[in-house]
Amino acid sequence: MKRLSKLFTFVIIPEANQSVKRFTVSGYILVIVPSAIALLAICAAIFISLFSGSAAKLAHLQARLDLSQSGYEKSLQFKNDRIAALEADLTTLSAQADQIENKISEIAELESQLKEIVGIQSTDVHISSANNIPLSEGGQGGEEFSLMQSAEASSLANRTGQEFDLLASLMDELKPSLEATKSAILKHQQLLDITPTIWPSDNRKITSTFGVRRDPISGRSAVHNGLDIGGNRGDPIYAAADGVVTLSERTYPQGNNILIDHGRGIETRYLHLNARHVEVGDKVHKGQLIGELGNTGRSTGPHLHYEVIVNGTHVDPTPYIQEDREERE
Ligand SMILES: [Zn+2]
Structure with a gap:
């Protein structure tokens, strides 16, 4: 340290006929300046090294991001397609429900006529609209609408559709049966009308x-x-x-x-x-x-x-x- 505190004089001799130039610097300068240059060089090297590594990682991450975005878009498209298909199924079900509702109304009307014929007091038949069918209690999908749930929902919609078809065919079978019953009752009623089944007087003695x-x-x-x-x-x-x-x-x-x-x-x-x-x-x-x-x-x-x-x-x-x-x- 003692040596560094000394002054060092540098002599520069440009040419033979020119005067000699000299300057004096502290020993500290002679150490600090090269050290700073060396430090800067090391920092630059580290920075360049880090930057090039990060750039590679960044490019890799970008590639992965692009890949997952593509996958996400495909998944989203698939789900959108499934939702559209389910909506179409539900529309069909709704139409079928309307048809069944109409058929039930016809049967209810027939039933009402039958009751009127045989003198039974008619009771109001309430036909609930398909739009009023309450949702079942239980788990419901939220943000995490998995593909399996979608498949199950689709299957359920298909099964419900088949049940509706069965109901409709049952009602188709039921209607002529009720018509036949109505005819039979009418015939019976007509027969009853022309059969002397009542007392001809108020007195029963x-x-x-x-x-x-x-x-x-x-x-x-x-x-x-x-x-x-x-x-x-x-x-x-x-x-x-x-x-x-x-x-x-x-x-x-x-x-x-x-x-x-x-x-x-x-x-x-x-x-x-x-x-x-x-x-x-x-x-x-x-x-x-x-x-x-x-x-x-x-x-x-x-x-x-x-x-x-x-x-x-x-x-x-x-x-x-x-x-x-x-x-x-
Ligand atoms: Zn008599």
């Missing part, structure tokens, strides 16, 4: 049954070809079924009497009436007022003699009387 009995006037055994139903003079008498009046007359021993032809060989006759309210040729409906209970003809007191005739033969009216007139109204 049978004073004499059908069959062999002791005649109330002669006292001898005789065939009683109808039912005698008690009541008061003027009580309403009703047509036991739909039909056409074929007799409305006053004769003996029948008194005021009415005969109604119900078709299919079935007739009903009402005897000893106080009054007749229908004429021959009149079309009457089941339960319609046709006359009044009376005591005309060969009769011991006010009553209705009621006959049911099948293919010209008198039969016991009792099995025909199955329901109350009021129940039909």
Whole structure:
């Protein structure tokens, strides 16, 4: 250190005839300047080395980035395609749901008609719109919408579509069946309308049954070809079924009497009436007022003699009387 603190003098002799130049520098300068130059050179070397290494790494990273971006874009495109396909599936399902909804509406309408025919009180059928089907509880995809979930969703959509097709075909089968039931019920109803199944009077007291009995006037055994139903003079008498009046007359021993032809060989006759309210040729409906209970003809007191005739033969009216007139109204 002691040497460095000394001064060093440098002599420069340019040419022989020129004067000598000299200058003096400190020993420190002589050490610091070369050291600084050497340090700078080392730094430059390190920097160049580092920079060239980083540039290579940067290029490598850029290449990897490009590669993953390309992969990402492909994946994104694939997912977009899947989403589009699923949306198309859902659109198809929605259309199928609408078709089924329409078919259910038709069936509900048929059901309503059936109920009306048989007198069942109609209940409102609520058909939920396909758009209102609630989502199932459970996991739902978020940002991480994997390809497997997409495949499962697609499979589910296909299965649902098949179920919809099955439902639609079942309903297609059901509709003609319901139509047939409706026709059968209508036929049954028409048959019921022309069958004398109701009481011809409000009074239900049978004073004499059908069959062999002791005649109330002669006292001898005789065939009683109808039912005698008690009541008061003027009580309403009703047509036991739909039909056409074929007799409305006053004769003996029948008194005021009415005969109604119900078709299919079935007739009903009402005897000893106080009054007749229908004429021959009149079309009457089941339960319609046709006359009044009376005591005309060969009769011991006010009553209705009621006959049911099948293919010209008198039969016991009792099995025909199955329901109350009021129940039909
Ligand atoms: Zn009688």
